[in-house]
Amino acid sequence: MSVLAASRVPGAQLHRKGKVREVYEAGADKLVIVASDRLSAFDVVLPTPIPDKGKVLTQLSTFWFRKTSRLVPNHLISTDLRKFPRVFREAKGLAGRAVLVNHCERIDVECVARGYISGSAWTEYKALGTVAGEHLPPQLLESEKLDRPIFTPATKAESGHDQNITRAQLAAMVGTDLARELERITLALYEFGHDYALQRGVILADTKFEFGFYDGKITLIDEALTPDSSRYWDAATYRAGSVPPSYDKQYVRDFLTATGWNREPPGPALPEEVVRGTTQRYRQAYRKLVGKELS
Numbered sequence: 459m460s461v462l463a464a465s466r467v468p469g470a471q472l473h474r475k476g477k478v479r480e481v482y483e484a485g486a487d488k489l490v491i492v493a494s495d496r497l498s499a500f501d502v503v504l505p506t507p508i509p510d511k512g513k514v515l516t517q518l519s520t521f522w523f524r525k526t527s528r529l530v531p532n533h534l535i536s537t538d539l540r541k542f543p544r545v546f547r548e549a550k551g552l553a554g555r556a557v558l559v560n561h562c563e564r565i566d567v568e569c570v571a572r573g574y575i576s577g578s579a580w581t582e583y584k585a586l587g588t589v590a591g592e593h594l595p596p597q598l599l600e601s602e603k604l605d606r607p608i609f610t611p612a613t614k615a616e617s618g619h620d621q622n623i624t625r626a627q628l629a630a631m632v633g634t635d636l637a638r639e640l641e642r643i644t645l646a647l648y649e650f651g652h653d654y655a656l657q658r659g660v661i662l663a664d665t666k667f668e669f670g671f672y673d674g675k676i677t678l679i680d681e682a683l684t685p686d687s688s689r690y691w692d693a694a695t696y697r698a699g700s701v702p703p704s705y706d707k708q709y710v711r712d713f714l715t716a717t718g719w720n721r722e723p724p725g726p727a728l729p730e731e732v733v734r735g736t737t738q739r740y741r742q743a744y745r746k747l748v749g750k751e752l753s
């Protein structure tokens with residue numbers, strides 16, 4: 459096990475620091491992205507890192523990038539530190555959690571696909587009978603499988619919570635053709651991931667992708683089909699009409715809710731037992747999906 463709250467790479471130019479990742483410049487049109495062990499819940503980064511979380515996110519994303527490269531090009535160049543610029547080879551703690559990628563021009567949209575009705579989609583449906591502004595059949599149960607997966611985009615807020623938008627709003631933002639392509643690719647990736655996961659006893663309820671442009675082509679960036687970007691359920695215990703226990707951050711969210719925290723920063727520290735339970739869940743998600751232990 460290893461723990462990294464934040465990476466430090468002397469001599470490298472920090473391009474941006476996100477909630478979970480440090481992004482460094484790595485030459486003209488390349489970046490090195492390092493996934494730390496920070497965990498954000500309700501959009502607040504918690505003070506306690508989760509050992510190995512960044513490795514799970516990086517290695518699971520890499521697994522999916524390789525599996526889905528026929529569906530859409532992705533940003534991944536290499537995970538082999540020996541191929542990174544020298545400053546990264548000399549930095550400490552990057553092994554297994556850093557990737558060299560093509561620097562893409564980001565499309566500022568969260569591309570969400572949902573095959574089951576849960577989370578914010580369930581909240582909207584209960585109140586209005588719609589999801590992302592579109593009507594769904596009446597009398598759906600919480601967590602029920604939808605007839606077919608739906609695309610529910612959201613804007614990427616610079617700070618605070620992402621805002622759900624309709625497909626029409628997306629088309630107005632980025633143009634009809636690009637909106638249609640983003641929807642097509644997002645649903646194709648979701649269906650691939652869903653079917654693959656199901657063979658391994660895991661339900662991919664919903665997930666979020668980010669895309670950018672590289673060489674004029676729509677390219678999958680950031681992370682892919684991880685427990686941070688996806689809602690994964692155990693297929694064996696799944697039942698519509700209940701909220702299935704998931705491999706995602708629900709475990710930590712439940713703990714945080716029980717503390718009565720008002721969801722404003724700073725977040726509370728996590729007790730050792732919750733940290734251990736969370737590491738276990740991330741590693742278990744990797745083991746289930748990839749079929750081997752995280753190295």
Ligand SMILES: Nc1ncnc2c1ncn2[C@@H]1O[C@H](COP(=O)(O)OP(=O)(O)OP(=O)(O)O)[C@@H](O)[C@H]1O
Pocket residue numbers: 474475476477478479480481489491533559560561562563564614615616668670679680681
């Ligand atoms: N290939 C790429 N080219 C350009 N930007 C990328 C690429 N891959 C990932 N990114 C960006 O790098 C950042 C990764 O950091 P992290 O996931 O911690 O951010 P975040 O807190 O989720 O931030 P954001 O609010 O931007 O989503 C994100 O802003 C993501 O959009």
Ligand SMILES: [Mg+2]
Pocket residue numbers: 476478680
């Ligand atoms: Mg992110």
